[in-house]
Amino acid sequence: xxxxxxxxxxxxxxxxxxxxxxxxxxxxxxxxxxxxxxxxxxxxxxxxxxxxxxxxxxxxxxxxxxxxxxxxxxxxxxxxxxxxxxxxxxxxxxxxxxxxxxxxxxxxxxxxxxxxxxxxxxxxxxxxxxxxxxxxxxxxxxxxxxxxxxxxxxxxxxxxxxxxxxxxxxxxxxxxxxxxxxxxxxxxxxxxxxxxxxxxxxxxxxxxxxxxxxxxxxxxxxxxxxxxxxxxxxxxxxxxxxxxxxxxxxxxxxxxxxxxxxxxxxxxxxxxxxxxxxxxxxxxxxxxxxxxxxxxxxxxxxxxxxxxxxxxxxxxxxxxxxxxxxxxxxxxxxxxxx
Amino acid sequence: xxxxxxxxxxxxxxxxxxxxxxxxxxxxxxxxxxxxxxxxxxxxxxxxxxxxxxxxxxxxxxxxxxxxxxxxxxxxxxxxxxxxxxxxxxxxxxxxxxxxxxxxxxxxxxxxxxxxxxxxxxxxxxxxxxxxxxxxxxxxxxxxxxxxxxxxxxxxxxxxxxxxxxxxxxxxxxxxxxxxxxxxxxxxxxxxxxxxxxxxxxxxxxxxxxxxxxxxxxxxxxxxxxxxxxxxxxxxxxxxxxxxxxxxxxxxxxxxxxxxxxxxxxxxxxxxxxxxxxxxxxxxxxxxxxxxxxxxxxxxxxxxxxxxxxxxxxxxxxxxxxxxxxxxxxxxxxxxxxxxxxxx
Numbered sequence: 071x072x073x074x075x076x077x078x079x080x081x082x083x084x085x086x087x088x089x090x091x092x093x094x095x096x097x098x099x100x101x102x103x104x105x106x107x108x109x110x111x112x113x114x115x116x117x118x119x120x121x122x123x124x125x126x127x128x129x130x131x132x133x134x135x136x137x138x139x140x141x142x143x144x145x146x147x148x149x150x151x152x153x154x155x156x157x158x159x160x161x162x163x164x165x166x167x168x169x170x171x172x173x174x175x176x177x178x179x180x181x182x183x184x185x186x187x188x189x190x191x192x193x194x195x196x197x198x199x200x201x202x203x204x205x206x207x208x209x210x211x212x213x214x215x216x217x218x219x220x221x222x223x224x225x226x227x228x229x230x231x232x233x234x235x236x237x238x239x240x241x242x243x244x245x246x247x248x249x250x251x252x253x254x255x256x257x258x259x260x261x262x263x264x265x266x267x268x269x270x271x272x273x274x275x276x277x278x279x280x281x282x283x284x285x286x287x288x289x290x291x292x293x294x295x296x297x298x299x300x301x302x303x304x305x306x307x308x309x310x311x312x313x314x315x316x317x318x319x320x321x322x323x324x325x326x327x328x329x330x331x332x333x334x335x336x337x338x339x340x341x342x343x344x345x346x347x348x349x350x351x352x353x354x355x356x357x358x359x360x361x362x363x364x365x366x367x368x369x370x371x372x373x374x375x376x377x378x379x380x381x382x383x384x385x386x387x388x389x390x391x392x393x394x395x396x397x398x399x400x401x402x403x404x405x406x407x408x
Numbered sequence: 409x410x411x412x413x414x415x416x417x418x419x420x421x422x423x424x425x426x427x428x429x430x431x432x433x434x435x436x437x438x439x440x441x442x443x444x445x446x447x448x449x450x451x452x453x454x455x456x457x458x459x460x461x462x463x464x465x466x467x468x469x470x471x472x473x474x475x476x477x478x479x480x481x482x483x484x485x486x487x488x489x490x491x492x493x494x495x496x497x498x499x500x501x502x503x504x505x506x507x508x509x510x511x512x513x514x515x516x517x518x519x520x521x522x523x524x525x526x527x528x529x530x531x532x533x534x535x536x537x538x539x540x541x542x543x544x545x546x547x548x549x550x551x552x553x554x555x556x557x558x559x560x561x562x563x564x565x566x567x568x569x570x571x572x573x574x575x576x577x578x579x580x581x582x583x584x585x586x587x588x589x590x591x592x593x594x595x596x597x598x599x600x601x602x603x604x605x606x607x608x609x610x611x612x613x614x615x616x617x618x619x620x621x622x623x624x625x626x627x628x629x630x631x632x633x634x635x636x637x638x639x640x641x642x643x644x645x646x647x648x649x650x651x652x653x654x655x656x657x658x659x660x661x662x663x664x665x666x667x668x669x670x671x672x673x674x675x676x677x678x679x680x681x682x683x684x685x686x687x688x689x690x691x692x693x694x695x696x697x698x699x700x701x702x703x704x705x706x707x708x709x710x711x712x713x714x715x716x717x718x719x720x721x722x723x724x725x726x727x728x729x730x731x732x733x734x735x736x737x738x739x740x741x742x743x744x745x746x747x748x749x750x751x752x
Contacts, residue, residue: 086576087576087579087580087583090580091580091583091584094580094584095592098592098596099596218732218735218736219732221735222679222728222731222732222735223728224683224686224687224727224728224731226686226687226690226706227686227724227727227728230706230710230713230720230721230724231721231724233713234713234714234717234720234721238713238714245714338582338585338586339585339586341585341587341588342585342586342587342588342687343587345587345588345591345687345691346587346687346690346691349690349691350690350710360588360591360691361691361692364591364594364595364691364692364693365692367595367599369595369596369599372592372595375588376584376588376589376592379584379585379588380583380584380585380588383583383584383585384583387583
């Protein structure tokens with residue numbers, strides 16, 4: 071019961087944050103000085119501008135425009151559709167609905183981020199456990215120093231380095247391009263997954279994951295060191311439980327809560343990193359779309375992309391919080407009482 | 409080992425569940441865990457148990473980092489003043505175009521590090537580029553510190569409803585991934601400048617604003633947390649009891665104690681901002697050419713990666729060493745000033 075109330079409260083917070091985010095993206099376009107239609111599509115014809123002014127309802131008062139943008143039933147203007155009806159606006163140069171563009175590009179980016187997150191965790195967890203177990207030794211110092219170095223390597227530099235050495239010089243993997251993977255058909259039935267997909271994803275994923283490995287590893291290491299000093303670990307050692315079992319069974323779980331939270335929040339960083347990595351490797355995901363939209367000054371399109379990414383990011387944060395509540399009964403109780 | 413001050417938290421190893429407990433109390437938002445986690449890590453790393461040996465000199469690493477940063481800053485300033493015997497960074501020498509460093513075939517004599525695809529001297533580009541990169545990064549962080557710091561100080565000092573409002577505003581901005589927000593701001597600010605006919609606005613200023621705005625909630629939250637803990641101390645209570653005005657207490661009593669935390673975060677912030685400028689440049693909205701910056705040297709000739717990798721990797725090295733130095737110094741300063749998570 072208490073947990074339910076808590077979840078309801080988080081939901082309310084979620085809704086408020088989303089509302090403010092939409093208001094922000096909405097204002098960005100409206101607050102541009104001068105004639106909005108002219109600013110939003112500076113290269114458009116008069117006809118396109120008229121269409122835009124009609125689409126955006128620019129003759130209406132500011133708040134009514136916002137209501138229409140959200141598409142709140144009853145109080146929105148007759149005959150308009152907004153976000154709630156799934157209307158994400160149009161790309162004015164080609165007149166394509168932005169929703170369609172997102173359907174094609176979003177799965178590409180989601181796959182990239184998921185791979186990067188999995189690779190980062192798969193590398194960081196063993197390294198974190200190892201360095202915590204060997205804290206203060208030469209191994210620990212070597213791994214930590216390397217991690218510190220990689221932290222200073224921006225992902226675009228790593229992406230270019232990989233693209234040059236592995237792609238252009240050694241020719242082991244393609245330097246650019248994309249083939250659909252397992253997620254693409256779910257969004258766009260015209261696409262079929264290809265085995266080649268993975269080949270194209272290796273370098274971008276490494277470029278995106280390596281910086282995260284360093285963060286996650288250092289984090290897990292410090293939490294593990296704390297856990298390894300707990301009494302139940304001493305107890306397990308005294309009972310003669312093998313080291314590997316102590317480390318991965320007894321110590322890893324209580325040490326991983328912070329790591330999971332950070333991994334969730336870090337999705338924001340990954341989304342940002344994915345944008346530049348996609349552009350460098352010529353992957354047709356959201357990042358490439360955003361870069362093109364900016365170059366073409368497609369502000370309505372851009373506004374929708376920002377909204378979609380923020381929406382996903384807020385949902386992930388919510389999910390992480392939710393998991394936290396489920397995982398730890400103490401939080402469940404305390405938060406509900408507050 | 410120095411005697412811990414009354415408010416000093418126990419070292420990390422002592423109680424691994426502390427942050428969880430604070431989370432349970434509701435005083436720790438998940439977003440905060442990230443910042444805290446980073447501080448944790450360096451606290452553990454720098455002193456084994458979160459406490460650094462005080463009184464020792466700086467290590468070799470710190471001096472190398474200081475040396476590199478000093479070198480970069482001096483080169484940037486002198487190049488900008490025109491004191492250094494550099495070539496014009498925007499002049500093309502056709503014979504030298506795309507030549508690599510240390511060419512021996514005579515086409516690029518006098519160009520130690522070669523030229524970019526337009527035949528512009530790499531040394532001059534890098535030196536002038538340092539100025540753009542550093543001024544944008546430092547400006548953005550200063551902007552973020554002034555505004556984020558003010559909001560954070562107010563939120564931390566007054567607490568309650570003021571705090572709730574400011575913190576949730578920060579959260580809204582943190583709900584948009586930083587790079588996406590920066591991109592949007594640059595695009596919209598540039599659009600606004602163009603449509604009002606103010607193309608005379610220095611594009612660097614737009615970048616400073618955009619990256620600065622993105623950094624407000626990040627720097628603000630850290631200031632807020634630090635201010636929150638200091639505002640509950642006795643000397644603040646004493647000042648309040650004597651009838652001092654809130655503004656005075658904030659500036660004279662709280663701020664000086666919050667500054668160390670802000671300073672160490674500022675070093676890391678500049679590193680992040682340098683990378684941000686690079687990212688934006690690659691996406692085509694960084695420092696506007698022909699003015700060079702480390703980022704846009706890479707961005708402009710990204711397509712030449714295969715034939716002339718030096719154009720890409722020389723500025724990349726500059727970014728790497730600078731970010732490495734700033735990260736390292738940030739850690740050292742944090743350990744020295746004993747900022748640790750008590751500030752978060």
